[in-house]
Amino acid sequence: MKFSIGGTLKLAFRPWVEGLENIPAEGPAILASNHLSFSDSFFLPAVLDRKVTFIAKAEYFTSPGVKGKLTAAFFKGVGQLPVDRSGARGAGDAAVRSGIEVIKRGELFGIYPEGTRSPDGRLYRGKTGGLARVALATGAPVIPIAMIDTEKIQPPGKVVPKLMRPGIRIGKPLDFSRYQGMDNDRFILRSVTDEVMYEIMKLSGQEYVDIYATVAKRQIAEAERAAKAAAKGEHKADAQGTAAEGTADKPAG
Template identity: 60%
Template sequence: MFYYVLKYVLLGPALRLMFRPRIEGLEHIPEDGAAIVAGNHLSFSDHFLMPAMLTRRITFLAKQEYFTGPGIKGRLIAGFFRSAGQIPVDRSGRNAAQAAISEGLGVLSKDELLGIYPEGTRSHDGRLYKGRVGVAAMAIKAQVKVIPCAMVGTFELQPPGRKIPKLGRVTIRFGEPLDFTRFAGMDNEKAALRAVTDEIMYSILKLSGQEYVDRYATDVKAELEKSRKEGGSQDKAA
């Protein structure tokens, strides 16, 4: 119930006023049945903006850190995400990835919409990064279609680190559903998982017009953080 209160009373109207979203390709979202909506991830506001524009309820796999923050603020954020029906995902290893896939398959088994960001994290620079194969594993195992989605403009209005978004206009584009039934029974084959994931990411790329980087965003972020720390240590030594 809280999901719909957020959508139609509390958050939805405010988001429409703040972002003035233009929606393209909404007809590609099925009226019923299971499907995966796979999108790029540029801003914290993506979590709320796209779901607010859909008639159907959509459940997202959200990073576990949103549910484990310290203090009153952390408990409020965790309560918010749980009340909105979002699922925490532990991103710390292979077993965690399998648990996330199981959670996603549980959503799909109930003929619901599942939302996922294949990059696994927000883009820190507005570019599109290599997709993780979990989305492919779920699409093949559940034999459901994948609707690519591109958020355009949210990075400029609320890039990572900015708490309050600027006023502006964003575009949300949904592409034609992707059918991967030809890969049935191949959800454990690495080549098939990578081929499906790359096809999904290419579809997102065509919708978003972003620059593509054939590396995982988490690896690039880790390198940047390491360089920042080493640079800080050198400055102190000097």
């Protein structure tokens, strides 16, 4: 199914790729990418000869009904791995366990250090709980990757994608094996994560924002709510003013 989907995507969208030679022909590696669109997890595997496994919410694999079964089949077919986000540390620990298992099998593990899609096309601070911990626990090389223009193909909330050419830039592998086994040192975790994000920024050309994307999403949502409340208040004030003017214009008696 992977080859069928990959062939269809390449034929329909014709993605361009730079740095494909940086993907090892064999052996484990961590593919660390920026995250602009839901479709990122499909375009990257489509241009690779090797299987790459990303993690996905377990809910995608357990939804009921025909739609749920089709969704589960689709995600399994493109190499997505279900992750149970319950528990004290939720998706972080689950991602690390899944990543280590994939690396131990000598395969490619794909992860988005930002933890969620960018809300505005900018690059946000990487989380240390997944990428760096897998890299330091396994010693596997980290390959920075930049997805280009995928947010224009399928913006959040849009079901039907726009036909245009996305791009993929693949950087040279980063070796953090000197830190192997130090996955409990938060300073090392932050240093490794920041180095990877810097390389992704250079590849993507995105503006970097030193806050988490989840925080940015919350700030954007709060600003939108405040704007709606202000607009509603202005509309109410205008309506009250119009009503008052109408009353004043009525003849006495």
